[in-house]
Amino acid sequence: xxxxxxxxxxxxRQARQEERTAYLCLIPAFIGLIVLTYVPLVAVFIISFFxxxxxxxxxxNGIVNYxxxxxxxxxxxxxxxxxxxxxxxxxLGSLVYxxxxxxxLNRDIPARGFFRAVFYLPYVLPxxxxxxxxxxxxxxxxxxxxxxxxxxxxxxxxxxxxxSYVVPSLAVIAVWLSGNLIVIFLAGLQNVPRVYHEAxxxxxxNAWQRxxxxxxxxxxxxxxxxxLMSLITNMQVVTPALALTSGGPGNSSMFITYLxxxxxxxxxxxxxxxxxxxxxxxxxxxxxAILFSTSKRWVYYEGSDAA
Numbered sequence: 449x450x451x452x453x454x455x456x457x458x459x460x461r462q463a464r465q466e467e468r469t470a471y472l473c474l475i476p477a478f479i480g481l482i483v484l485t486y487v488p489l490v491a492v493f494i495i496s497f498f499x500x501x502x503x504x505x506x507x508x509n510g511i512v513n514y515x516x517x518x519x520x521x522x523x524x525x526x527x528x529x530x531x532x533x534x535x536x537x538x539x540l541g542s543l544v545y546x547x548x549x550x551x552x553l554n555r556d557i558p559a560r561g562f563f564r565a566v567f568y569l570p571y572v573l574p575x576x577x578x579x580x581x582x583x584x585x586x587x588x589x590x591x592x593x594x595x596x597x598x599x600x601x602x603x604x605x606x607x608x609x610x611x612s613y614v615v616p617s618l619a620v621i622a623v624w625l626s627g628n629l630i631v632i633f634l635a636g637l638q639n640v641p642r643v644y645h646e647a648x649x650x651x652x653x654n655a656w657q658r659x660x661x662x663x664x665x666x667x668x669x670x671x672x673x674x675x676l677m678s679l680i681t682n683m684q685v686v687t688p689a690l691a692l693t694s695g696g697p698g699n700s701s702m703f704i705t706y707l708x709x710x711x712x713x714x715x716x717x718x719x720x721x722x723x724x725x726x727x728x729x730x731x732x733x734x735x736x737a738i739l740f741s742t743s744k745r746w747v748y749y750e751g752s753d754a755a
Contacts, residue, residue, distance in 0.1 A: 489729070496723035501716045513723035524724070526699040527707045528731075530615060531683060534703065537619035538682040542626035543674060547667075550633035551659075564634070571627030579691035582621050583608065608692055611700035618688040618701065629674045636670030637663070668747045676739055683732055704728050 496513055500506035517524055553564050570578065585592045586607035594604045607617040644662045653661065664671075686705035689695050695702040695710070704724065712721035 492722045492729075493726050495719055496726050498719045500719040502718045503716075506719065509719075513720045514727070516720070517723055517727065523699055523702055523707055527702045527704045530700065530702055531685070531704045534615050534619055534622075534685060535679060535682045537616060538622035538685075539675065539678045541619060541623040542629055542678050542682075543671065545623050546626045546629035546674070547633050547671075550630050550637055553630070554634060554637045564630075567630050568627035570625050575687045576691055578625065579621065579688060583692055586617060609697055611697050614693060614697065614701050618685075618692070621688065622682060622685070626678070629678065632670060632674055633667070636667050640666040665748050669749060672739075672743050672747045676736065679735060679739065680732060683735070 495506065497508060497510060498506035499509045499512070549567055553560060553567065557563070588594060588604050588606050588609065591607075593607065597603075597605065605613060607613050640663055644666070645658055648658045648662050684705055685703050686709060689701050689703050689706035690709070693701040695706050705728070708721045708724045708728070711717045711724065
């Protein structure tokens with residue numbers, strides 16, 4: 449009995465030592481998180497209650513920035529609508545496209561490694577170069593896409609100059625850039641237990657039935673992760689407006705992040721831009737919370753019926 453107690457005390461001491469070591473190793477991460485995330489967030493929230501041009505001393509004006517944002521700002525409502533439409537198109541398109549490509553690349557095909565690199569490459573290319581290249585493809589008179597449409601007798605489309613086409617056109621670029629999702633889906637597909645497929649095959653399930661009833665349920669944690677990351681990333685989109693459209697035509701590509709950029713760095717209304725930034729942070733937090741709460745109904749983990 450005494451020997452067992454001594455062993456337990458020794459294990460307890462080892463556990464405490466490992467716990468202290470873990471906390472020590474986490475200190476740099478905590479410091480980075482606090483300094484790079486939480487302190488700037490608190491600073492943005494505080495500055496949003498001030499009128500500040502960035503040069504003179506800030507002047508406290510209470511909730512005036514928030515009142516202006518929700519009552520008289522001519523761009524805010526349009527920017528929310530544009531951002532929401534773009535996010536839906538880009539997120540759904542990226543998930544479907546990346547999952548299909550991952551399924552194809554997961555098969556035993558010739559030069560599979562080469563094709564995996566090809567589909568991942570757009571994700572690591574410089575963003576400005578990507579959007580400039582796509583602007584040539586979208587060019588109204590001499591672009592490749594309109595040239596192909598002309599071969600079929602279809603009139604030229606102003607992809608970036610027509611308010612009806614600009615957001616879907618930019619969403620197509622976001623879908624093309626989703627190479628990171630393909631890699632994550634590939635990793636998930638390779639971890640789907642082969643025994644499940646074999647059992648379904650023995651029961652007479654065809655390829656589609658195996659995909660729906662075996663692959664998809666096993667992939668739901670990966671789908672949830674990609675959905676969450678893609679939603680957060682695409683809601684914060686700003687590069688297309690900076691590189692291609694400048695928020696136009698009209699306000700049809702006036703994303704919230706680009707609106708913040710305009711107020712902060714073109715109009716020097718830093719306090720007002722911080723108010724927009726904090727409201728946008730709250731919107732993203734709400735969508736993220738909704739996604740987490742609904743995930744319990746459709747995300748399945750091994751060893752449990754549902755998360």
